Amino acid sequence: MTRLLFLCLGLLLLLVSCTLAGNNPVASTQTPVPEVGEQPTATLPLAPDATEPPAETILGEDTVLTACPLEAQQSAFRDDLTFDLETLEMDLCYELDFTLSTDGTRFDARALVTMQNGSEDDWPDLLFRLYPHAAVLFGGTIEVKQVLVNGEAVTSERVLEDETGLLVPLAAPLAAGEGAVVDILFSGELATEAERQERVYGIFARSENAATLASWFPMLAVWNEADNRWFDVPVLGEGDAVFAESALIRARLTGPERFDLATSGLIVGTEGGEGTITHEVVTGPARDLTMVWMEGYEQREDTIDGTLIRNWYRPDHEDSAARVFQSAREALALFNERFGPYPFEEVEIVEVPLHGAGGVEYPQLFLMAQELYGPRGDQQFLTFATAHEMAHQWWYSMIGNNINAAPWQDEALTNWSALLWLEEAGSEEAAERVAQGFERSVEQFEGGEGEEEISAPLESFRGRSGAYATIVYFKGALFFAALREEIGEEAFFAALRDYYADHRFAIAQPDDLLGRFEESSGRSLDEFYKEWGVE
Ligand SMILES: [Zn+2]
Structure with missing residues (x-):
C-alpha cells in the first residue's frame, strides 16, 4: 500500500519542475467478452449436494490441478508467455462461488478448497484466515455456516483475538504430500460507513458507487516450517494484512446486473440472469482474488507488452484518471524491462474511497x-x-513475503521502484529531489526519536504510522538507492532480475533478496547492510 501520510511527499513533488504525467486520454476499446462455453467453466452450486460421494481422504498428486484445470488457468497469462504450471507445483486450488446482494452490502458464498500439504511437516489441523472480519483495516464481518472436510461435516472454531482465524479440525494429521478438500459455506457483510470507523481503509466496504471486496474468502494460512505452526498473527492496525501462498483460483461471481466488475484474474465468460450478471474468472497463480463491483464508472484500456491495463474511474475524474493511466503504462513497461516480465493478461486499476x-x-x-x-x-x-x-x-503479488515479520521486503523495494519510475519517466533531477525529501524526513525523525531498523517487524511500528512511513518507505527506498550506488548498475539490476525469476509465484525470505546482491557483486555486504539497519 501507499501510506497517506506520504501526502507530505506531495509537497516535495510540487517543487518538481518537470511535468511528471501527461494528460492525453486514450480512447477506450472494449474487449469482447467470450460467451460462456468457450472456456471451461466452473459449476459450483451454492449449497453442497448431499448426494455427492465424499472425496477421497488421500488425494492423488494431480488433484489440485484436476480441481483447477491448467488449460483454463493458462488463459490468465499473457498470450506471448507460457508457463509450465505443472512445474510450479501449485498446492492449492480455490473454487469460489459468490453472490452479491442487490444493494451490494452483503454476500453469500462457498469456497471449495483443494490442497496438498507441500511442507515437510504433518499438519495437525488447518487454519484459514477470514481477514475482512478484522475490526481494523477491513471492518466487515464474515460468518461461517458449514465446514466439510473430505465430505464430512466438522465443527470448526473461530480463533485469534480478532476472530480472523478459522480452525478446522482433522480426523488425522495431514501428512506431507497428502491432500484434502475443505468445503466452506459462508457469508459476509461489508463495512457501510468505513470513513467513520477508526483505522479502516475502505478495502472491504460499500461506498456510494462501489462494493469493494478485498481478500473476502477463507484463505489457507501460510505454514511456517521453521516454527512448525500456521501464520496466526491477528490483523494489526498498520500496513498490510494478507500473507498467503499463491493458489490457482476459479470463481463464479454473481452480482446485480447494473454493476461492472473489476477483479483479480481474467473474466473468461459472462452470462445474464434475472436482474443479475455472472462472471467466470480464472486467476492463474495468485495470492488473493480481490474485486470491485461498481456503478456508473468509466474505463479506458491500453495494451503494454501483451498486458491489458484497464483503468476504472468516476466520470468527473477524467483528468486525474489520464494521469494515473499514463503513470501505470510507463511503470509497467519500465518494470517489465528492468525486473522481468509481468506475466498476466490484465492488470486493473480502480479508484474507490480509501x-x-x-x-x-x-x-x-x-x-x-x-x-x-x-x-x-x-x-x-x-x-x-x-x-x-x-x-x-512484482514485490508482493508475484513474490510474496511475510508482511508482518519483514514488511520492508516489499514496501521499501516498491517505494524505491517508484523512485526509479520518476527517474526514468520524469527526470533524474525529479527523482533526486524526492530522495532528498526522504532524507530530510528521516534525519528529522531520527534526530528526535533515534535510529530505527528498516528491517524491524510490523509489530514494532504498531500505532506509529509516522515511524512506519519514514523508516520503511523513505529510509527503505534510500537504502536501495544507496545499494545501487554501492555495487553499480549491472550487479544491482542483475540481482533484482534473478530474485524475480527465482521466486515469482513463491514466498521469499529477506535473505533471498539480500543474498542476491552479494552474489551479483561478488562481495560481502554485511557491513553495508548493518550500517543501514537491514538484516
Ligand atoms: Zn506499498
Whole structure:
C-alpha cells in the first residue's frame, strides 16, 4: 500500500519542475467478452449436494490441478508467455462461488478448497484466515455456516483475538504430500460507513458507487516450517494484512446486473440472469482474488507488452484518471524491462474511497484513493502512488513475503521502484529531489526519536504510522538507492532480475533478496547492510 501520510511527499513533488504525467486520454476499446462455453467453466452450486460421494481422504498428486484445470488457468497469462504450471507445483486450488446482494452490502458464498500439504511437516489441523472480519483495516464481518472436510461435516472454531482465524479440525494429521478438500459455506457483510470507523481503509466496504471486496474468502494460512505452526498473527492496525501462498483460483461471481466488475484474474465468460450478471474468472497463480463491483464508472484500456491495463474511474475524474493511466503504462513497461516480465493478461486499476491509504495492492489489480482524484487531489502524488502500486505487482503479488515479520521486503523495494519510475519517466533531477525529501524526513525523525531498523517487524511500528512511513518507505527506498550506488548498475539490476525469476509465484525470505546482491557483486555486504539497519 501507499501510506497517506506520504501526502507530505506531495509537497516535495510540487517543487518538481518537470511535468511528471501527461494528460492525453486514450480512447477506450472494449474487449469482447467470450460467451460462456468457450472456456471451461466452473459449476459450483451454492449449497453442497448431499448426494455427492465424499472425496477421497488421500488425494492423488494431480488433484489440485484436476480441481483447477491448467488449460483454463493458462488463459490468465499473457498470450506471448507460457508457463509450465505443472512445474510450479501449485498446492492449492480455490473454487469460489459468490453472490452479491442487490444493494451490494452483503454476500453469500462457498469456497471449495483443494490442497496438498507441500511442507515437510504433518499438519495437525488447518487454519484459514477470514481477514475482512478484522475490526481494523477491513471492518466487515464474515460468518461461517458449514465446514466439510473430505465430505464430512466438522465443527470448526473461530480463533485469534480478532476472530480472523478459522480452525478446522482433522480426523488425522495431514501428512506431507497428502491432500484434502475443505468445503466452506459462508457469508459476509461489508463495512457501510468505513470513513467513520477508526483505522479502516475502505478495502472491504460499500461506498456510494462501489462494493469493494478485498481478500473476502477463507484463505489457507501460510505454514511456517521453521516454527512448525500456521501464520496466526491477528490483523494489526498498520500496513498490510494478507500473507498467503499463491493458489490457482476459479470463481463464479454473481452480482446485480447494473454493476461492472473489476477483479483479480481474467473474466473468461459472462452470462445474464434475472436482474443479475455472472462472471467466470480464472486467476492463474495468485495470492488473493480481490474485486470491485461498481456503478456508473468509466474505463479506458491500453495494451503494454501483451498486458491489458484497464483503468476504472468516476466520470468527473477524467483528468486525474489520464494521469494515473499514463503513470501505470510507463511503470509497467519500465518494470517489465528492468525486473522481468509481468506475466498476466490484465492488470486493473480502480479508484474507490480509501481512508489512510493512497493505494492498496492486490494480485492483478490495485485500488487508488478517490480523494487523490479531481481538482483538489494531489496529482503528482497520485502518479507516484500509481507507480508504487504497480511495482507491488512484482514485490508482493508475484513474490510474496511475510508482511508482518519483514514488511520492508516489499514496501521499501516498491517505494524505491517508484523512485526509479520518476527517474526514468520524469527526470533524474525529479527523482533526486524526492530522495532528498526522504532524507530530510528521516534525519528529522531520527534526530528526535533515534535510529530505527528498516528491517524491524510490523509489530514494532504498531500505532506509529509516522515511524512506519519514514523508516520503511523513505529510509527503505534510500537504502536501495544507496545499494545501487554501492555495487553499480549491472550487479544491482542483475540481482533484482534473478530474485524475480527465482521466486515469482513463491514466498521469499529477506535473505533471498539480500543474498542476491552479494552474489551479483561478488562481495560481502554485511557491513553495508548493518550500517543501514537491514538484516
Ligand atoms: Zn506499498
